Amino acid sequence: MKKVSDYYPADGRVILHVDMNAFYCSVHAAEEPHKYKGRPTAVAGSSELRKGVIVTCSYEARKLGISTGMVVNQALRICPSLIIIQPDFNLYRQYSRAFMQIAYSYTPMLEATSIDECYLDITGSKQFGTPIEIAEAIQQRIAEELLLPCSIGIAPNKLLAKMGSDMKKPNGISILRLRDVPKVLWPLPCAQLFGIGRKTADKLLQFNIRTIGQLAQADEQLLIEHFGVNGSWMKLAANGVNQSPVRTEREPNKSIGHTTTLPQDVNKPEDVRRILLNISDQVARRLRRQNMLTGGVQITIRTPEMRTFTRSQMLKNPTEDAEIIYKEACELYRRHWSQEKPVRLLGITLQQLVPKEEAAVQLDLFEYEKQPKKENLIKAMDALRDKFGENAVLTAGMLGDDPSVLLRNSKLRGTSLQKDNLPPLE
Numbered sequence: 001m002k003k004v005s006d007y008y009p010a011d012g013r014v015i016l017h018v019d020m021n022a023f024y025c026s027v028h029a030a031e032e033p034h035k036y037k038g039r040p041t042a043v044a045g046s047s048e049l050r051k052g053v054i055v056t057c058s059y060e061a062r063k064l065g066i067s068t069g070m071v072v073n074q075a076l077r078i079c080p081s082l083i084i085i086q087p088d089f090n091l092y093r094q095y096s097r098a099f100m101q102i103a104y105s106y107t108p109m110l111e112a113t114s115i116d117e118c119y120l121d122i123t124g125s126k127q128f129g130t131p132i133e134i135a136e137a138i139q140q141r142i143a144e145e146l147l148l149p150c151s152i153g154i155a156p157n158k159l160l161a162k163m164g165s166d167m168k169k170p171n172g173i174s175i176l177r178l179r180d181v182p183k184v185l186w187p188l189p190c191a192q193l194f195g196i197g198r199k200t201a202d203k204l205l206q207f208n209i210r211t212i213g214q215l216a217q218a219d220e221q222l223l224i225e226h227f228g229v230n231g232s233w234m235k236l237a238a239n240g241v242n243q244s245p246v247r248t249e250r251e252p253n254k255s256i257g258h259t260t261t262l263p264q265d266v267n268k269p270e271d272v273r274r275i276l277l278n279i280s281d282q283v284a285r286r287l288r289r290q291n292m293l294t295g296g297v298q299i300t301i302r303t304p305e306m307r308t309f310t311r312s313q314m315l316k317n318p319t320e321d322a323e324i325i326y327k328e329a330c331e332l333y334r335r336h337w338s339q340e341k342p343v344r345l346l347g348i349t350l351q352q353l354v355p356k357e358e359a360a361v362q363l364d365l366f367e368y369e370k371q372p373k374k375e376n377l378i379k380a381m382d383a384l385r386d387k388f389g390e391n392a393v394l395t396a397g398m399l400g401d402d403p404s405v406l407l408r409n410s411k412l413r414g415t416s417l418q419k420d421n422l423p424p425l426e
Contacts (some may be wrong), residue, residue, distance in 0.1 A: 015161040016135055019150060024055060026149060039058070052071065102141050102145065102146075131175075138152065151172045159244070160181070186238075190214075207222065215238040255350060266343060279346065294320070296313065299348055301347075303342070310349075311332045311335075320356065
């Protein structure tokens with residue numbers, strides 16, 4: 001008779017990937033089952049926006065042909081009974097913390113990769129049972145305590161665990177071993193290998209590499225010549241090899257950014273400035289919460305024809321000041337964009353982030369005298385907004401009726417990829 005320890009490798013690891021199914025829609029169904037449970041639903045920024053995009057949709061909606069990224073109006077034509085739900089990121093963060101706390105109770109080796117998924121290293125969790133028993137317990141507790149569905153992949157590394165969690169949705173548990181890779185993964189197209197995007201898959205087609213199996217057997221030197229060091233990674237990944245550890249300490253963000261899609265095209269300078277001011281204000285707030293400074297500012301512009309342009313500029317000195325970020329963003333816009341040309345999306349990304357305590361900020365004499373007063377003012381304003389809400393302290397230039405104003409609404413602000421908003425676990 002097998003002992004529990006027999007289900008764990010003598011030399012290796014056991015990794016779980018927990019992936020919440022249709023997370024935002026599932027949260028609303030759990031909160032208000034009488035309104036949403038078992039019905040076709042979709043979360044979108046607004047059903048009233050000209051080209052609002054669906055962020056996620058329920059499995060009932062997916063069966064009817066609705067998909068993530070679809071424009072709301074198009075989705076409603078396919079399914080007139082589709083229920084459009086405004087996002088509530090405060091609520092999503094509460095449920096995110098709750099499901100991760102359940103997972104965390106089985107191992108402290110937890111790495112949150114977004115608001116709705118995480119990796120667990122359960123190699124040292126034999127006291128809770130076999131890997132499949134642990135996965136079943138986590139899935140069952142999330143279902144019973146939070147009323148949410150999730151899929152879990154069990155594998156010897158993070159790559160295969162992620163691939164495994166995608167194999168059975170919703171509410172599935174899949175085991176994917178290294179010996180399973182040729183049979184399970186190799187017949188799949190390259191684009192289905194986690195970490196390979198559509199552009200890379202299209203480029204691989206030029207070398208007649210269509211499947212993961214063909215990629216696994218491809219000449220490594222050829223891959224390196226055309227894809228750089230990523231070529232070696234792709235060949236290893238196609239063979240199911242991945243050495244990336246579960247990182248319990250969240251890595252510092254390499255950038256902080258936000259974009260906003262506009263309900264109508266804008267080209268008036270005063271409209272552009274107001275939008276950039278609101279975005280600057282909020283990305284700077286997120287920057288200060290992490291005790292970081294930014295060394296560079298990038299703006300993103302998207303045209304009505306869906307062409308995207310980015311322009312960036314390094315700063316003279318690293319900063320946390322929204323006013324400096326705003327002025328640089330406006331200057332980038334002025335230098336690189338004709339005021340007559342309309343835009344439908346604007347964004348700001350803070351780059352070259354450095355911890356505040358490590359930054360050696362060089363100031364001229366005039367700025368050196370002003371800096372302490374400015375920092376104290378910023379701290380006081382942050383404290384007021386932390387206590388009374390983001391609208392507690394505003395400038396007249398921030399007021400308006402475009403979506404950039406909504407960035408101060410914590411219910412609407414956020415995406416699944418903003419890991420600086422993920423809660424700490426205890």
